[in-house]
Amino acid sequence: MLHSKQQLIQTLQGRDIVIWGARMTGMGFLRFSRANDLNVINFVDSDPAFTNKTLNSIPVYHPDRLKKQQQENTNLLIVVAVSIKEEEIIQSLTKMNFSKNDYMLYSDYCDSFYTIDVVGTCNLECPTCAHGITGAKPPRGMMAFEDFTRVIEKIKSEVEVLTHVSLYSWGEPLLHPKLPDIIKHLHKNGIAAAISSNLSIKSDDQLKRVIQASPEFFKVSLSGFYPETYNETHTGGDINLVKSNLYRLKYYIEKYESNTFVDVNYHLYTNNNQKNLQKMQELCDELGFSLSATYSLIMPLERCLDHCNGIIDPQTEELQKILLVDIDEGIEVTKDFRSSTCPFKENQTNINWDLSVPVCCTTFYKADTIVAKDYLKSDLSDIKREKDKASICAECMHYGLPAYNMGFNQSGWKKVAATKVSKDIKN
Ligand code: SF4
CATH class of the missing domain: 3.20.20.70 (Aldolase class I)
Structure with missing residues (x-):
C-alpha cells in the first residue's frame, strides 16, 4: 500500500538526502524536495553519462562514493527514485552493505x-x-x-x-x-x-x-x-x-x-x-x-x-x-x-x-x-x-x-x- 505525501515529507525532513537516479524520476523528486524544504545534497547514478555533471545546481556522482559519504555523514538518507531498474539498485545497495534503514524507495510513495x-x-x-x-x-x-x-x-x-x-x-x-x-x-x-x-x-x-x-x-x-x-x-x-x-x-x-x-x-x-x-x-x-x-x-x-x-x-x-x-x-x-x-x-x-x-x-x-x-x-x-x-x-x-x-x-x-x-x- 502507498504511504501518504505527509509521511514522505516527515520521513525526509531534517535528513541529508542523496537521490539515486538522475533521470526524470529523480529530477521530479528534486522539484518535490525543493517545494517542501527538504535538503538534497547530491544525486548518484551509475550511468557514466551523468558522472560529474550538475542537475539543477545539484552534483551527480557515481554510486561508488556512497559508502564513504555515509561514513562521513550519519544523517544521510538515500532515496531511490527510478521508474524502472529499482530492483537492480536495491541489489547494488545490498552488495554495498547498506541496510534497509539507510535508504527508502520513492515508489513506496509514488508508483504512478x-x-x-x-x-x-x-x-x-x-x-x-x-x-x-x-x-x-x-x-x-x-x-x-x-x-x-x-x-x-x-x-x-x-x-x-x-x-x-x-x-x-x-x-x-x-x-x-x-x-x-x-x-x-x-x-x-x-x-x-x-x-x-x-x-x-x-x-x-x-x-x-x-x-x-x-x-x-x-x-x-x-x-x-x-x-x-x-x-x-x-x-x-x-x-x-x-x-x-x-x-x-x-x-x-x-x-x-x-x-x-x-x-x-x-x-x-x-x-x-x-x-x-x-x-x-x-x-x-x-x-x-x-x-x-x-x-x-x-x-x-x-x-x-x-x-x-x-x-x-x-x-x-x-x-x-x-x-x-x-x-x-x-x-x-x-x-x-x-x-x-x-x-x-x-x-x-x-x-x-x-x-x-x-x-x-x-x-x-x-x-x-x-x-x-x-x-x-x-x-x-x-x-x-x-x-x-x-x-x-x-x-x-x-x-x-x-x-x-x-x-x-x-x-x-x-x-x-x-x-x-x-x-x-x-x-
Ligand atoms: S505492459 Fe504488457 S505489452 Fe507492455 S512491455 Fe509490459 S508486458 Fe509487454
Missing part, C-alpha cells in the same frame, strides 16, 4: 508515472520507430492545450504524489506550438517536465521559447555525427541542423539561466559506433551536455512480437542487420533478468495525443492495445483492469520482452556488440 504524448506525429521517419514503418498510417494530430490541462487535473485527482510528467512517447513534442505553455502549466502545478526531440527543427523561436519555459530534462535523439551516417537511420533529418540547434540550446540555456539538463541520446548501430560516436562525444563535452549511448531497438513492440512469432517482415529483417544487438541476441542476454511483473504495466500510464490510452509505451496504435478510448472519461481502476486483460502482455512476457526493452544486463549487450564488425568511419 505518466507520459503524455502531446504530439501524435513526427517530422522524421526513422526506420526503427513506429513512424518509420513502411505503409503505416497511424492517426495524427496534437493534444489541445485545454485537453492537456484537463488531463493534468484528472491525474492530480488520481495520485497524491505527482512530481514529473514526460511529454513524449512517439511524437516530436517541439512541433506543438503550445509546448512552452504546456511546460509552464506543469510547473504551475509543481510538476517537472521532460521532453525528447530529434532537434531537426527549423524554428529558432520555438527552441528559444521552450528553453525559456525551462523543462527539467531535454533529451535529444540522434544516431551519428556525419550526414551520410545519420541519414541512414534518422530518415528525413538533417544532422547539421541538429548540431547547430545544440549550440542554440546551449546559448539559450545560458542566456535565460534555464535549469534544463540536456542529454544526447545516441542510438548505437554498426555504422556509427566509432568515429561518429567519438565526434559527438567531443561536441557534447564542449557544450557540457551528457551523452547516453544506447543500443538501438526495433520499435514498436508489435514488430518484435511478429519477429518472435516467425512472421517475417522484410523491413524488420533488414534493420536487424545494422543493430549491434539484434532482437534474438537482446532477448538472450536479458533472459536471466526476467520478472513475473512488468513495470511498464504496473506503474506507467501513457496518454496519447487523442486521449486514448495504450497498454504501455512500447505498443503503437493497434486497436487491441488501446485500453481506454478517452482517458478523461475512464477511471484509473478501469484502465488498470483493462491492462490486466490485454492479451499482448501474455505474449510479451512469454518472450521476455519487458526485460529486453528495459535493456537489463548492459555488460551482456556490450559483449554481443563487441562481436559485430563496425562499419563506422575508421579513426
